[in-house]
Amino acid sequence: MAQVLTARSLAIRVLLCLAVLAVVMCVCALVGSQKISLKKVFAGPGRSPGENIDYEILVGIRLPRVVLAALVGAALACSGVVLQAILRNPLADPYILGISSGAGLGVIIAVISGLTWSFCGGSPLSVFAFAGAIATVWLVWFVGHFTGKAQVTSLLLAGVVINAFFSAVIMFLTSIARSDQVYSTIFWLMGNITEKNLSVLGVSAGCILAGTIGLFGVSQRLNILSLGEQEAKGLGVDTAKTQIVAFALAAFITAIAVSLSGLVGFVGLVVPHGVRLVAGPDHRQLLPISAIIGGAFLVAADTLARMIVAPAQLPVGVITAIAGGPFFLVLLARYSRKISWLK
């Protein structure tokens, strides 16, 4: 008999992927420019700071960073899946509706203003990036709905136009900024995983997890929405409500990811496609597995970023683009062949 996705088979696959993520996170936490010995780590923290350096590096620096990379990767991959479904466009990524330029604008404003305060443990850069991203998404949604009835097309157009406009403003501000300000802006735009304090990490993890679970709740409706609005309505889906919920949650977790790490490219485009090629397009499965694999992918990429030119570090966005592209081509070639052979 034909097979449909059951809760049990999904649970098994998700657990398997979580195991892969755990292994990747452990391995990546252990490797780095500074060798650490597990024996020393298990001896626990010393009585005074600096006594057990291996423990401090692993627990204080590498683990938070690995967790951060996993969170950002999960949020971006998840958001990519959702936007591709809502916009019915395989080329959509989390930044397609202007989040990137909005966050970038927020960042350059924060940099030029020379702000030094912090808000709930977040730097002005993070706070401004988050605010810029959310404000832009709201603007795109508002303009998209204001201009026309064919919502998907007008949303995309509004996103492209607002992206272009804000990019122009970013270029203008960059051209009048001091060179050190330009450097920190560009470094941020490339995407970076840097250490964050634990409270920021905790709050972000809670938000991203809640957002992902919320999106999983609409994942069956995303399947149907990806067929088109008429089809979805015919199957009893409240399309407007589903679109708003999915869009808002995807924008929210993307904004958090962007405020944590800048514009890490490629994860939100490549991971959903890669997972779709292997596991199929059913969003009930695609969404959680993409989130987990996205997390693992970014953890691995960030480890490479801090090892390739150690002790210096590359922006992780460079690695995701360089490694992600060929990896995706291999997947595409391998599975396209398999599919055509099946025909």
Place this chain on the structure above:
Amino acid sequence: MSSIIEVKNLSFAYAPHRRILEDVSFDVGAGAFLSVAGPNGAGKTTLLNLLCGLLGPQAGSIMIDTAPIQSYSARRLAQKIAVVRQEFVPVFDFTVVEVVSMARTPYLGTFGFDGKTDRDAINQALEITDTAQFARRSLRSLSGGERQRVFIARALAQNTAIMLLDEPTSFLDLKHQVGIYDLLKAAQLEKGKTIVAITHDINLAAQYCDQILLLTGRKPPMQGRENGAQNHPGYLIGKAKDIFSPEQIEKVFGVRVFAGKVGKENFFIPLGRFAKDSGQASIS
């Protein structure tokens, strides 16, 4: 036979001075097969969109199973009416069984997993439509006829009393056209489905349907041939043999036809100006 669809004085316009449907009234009995025919732009698809709740009536009313269509939530309406639109290919590469299982959405909870009832409905629909053999293949890899059967399987798995279809046989070869109509007729006779299908093929409609609704657009139709057909400005409803005549078709569709008979039903071959036998394109 009680009516499951009752349309009363229905009017609809996309723009104030461009009425598509005006004062249309008809009933469809439970378990009946109605074909909606008419020239392009006469409002067939608009009528279908009104019947499935995608558009709201601007005047008049539509009752589904004795309740006004507006009183249904989207989910409850999807438990009553299944829609098969003109053939399309989804953006993402869903398999046949994934597409058919989407039919169960109106019955699922928040996280959307199929239970045993759902799986039974899906498997049964796949078997009836003879699509179980390629259930795990990608929908994109199928031919047009096979794909259309998959969409009918989806409508059957939706387990509704009413099925609405928008030109289910367009783009299909003769064998597949007949195959689709056989499938629909079987669903009507064996499962008691009420079927409303838009069609351009008046010959197939005459052979398979209980009633024809001929929307005539801006050209008022001639009288129905016999007493069976009800005549209104803008549309005509009744049995095929009462509605389709060479004169009627020429008036409504603007094309001359050659007419013949298969059993009790008439058939028509349209013949244009350069057709080989257009000289004899006349009433036989």
